[in-house]
Amino acid sequence: MFERFTKDAREVVKGAVAHAGRESARTVDAGHLLLALLDREASRGSFVLAALGADSRRESVTGALAEARRRAGLSQAETEALAGLGIDVGEIVARVEEVHGAGAMSGSPKEKAWWGSGRPSFGREAKEVLEKSLRIALARRDKSIGDHHILLALTARPGVAAEVLADHGVTYESAVRVLDGGGEARAG
Secondary structure, three states: OHHHEOHHHHHHHHHHHHHHHHOOOOEEOHHHHHHHHHHOOOOHHHHHHHHOOOHHHHHHHHHHHHHHHHOOOOOHHHHHHHHHOOOOHHHHHHHHHHHHOOOOOOOOOOOHHHOOOOOOEEOHHHHHHHHHHHHHHHHOOOOOEOHHHHHHHHHHOOOHHHHHHHHOOOOHHHHHHHHOOOOOOOOO
């Protein structure tokens, strides 16, 4: 599959690994792919993010991803569903952090030596995004997989990255509209 990736898509994958490494994360997840997409310039994916205004809200996107990591990767929708059952995720996080320190539920080890000095591996979530990007490229009859296909895949599958993107005006439909030339106005 990786032989079909464009240079921009490969840079997103490398960037995701770098983001995970900086966090001392054991695995690359969809959030790392999103952060790497936000790092891109002059690519189709970066064009879509800019057209929809998400590039100018990088700090907000980064903060939303960090908050989800703090909640052990639970999306806001999952947090609200648990609240409906009487489970206060915020209270659980606060208690765990009180005993074990800030970020204890993020899944990142406190010491890099805990998981070794090698690169983080791709988690199930990130692998699913990359596989979905292939399916999207094939469905669009594109010969290669670009960073815009990774963006579309992030918006097309449920999870934190899709939720954060939607909260910042980037949905599958809006991204397709921009890519197909029908919606290049910035979203508020």
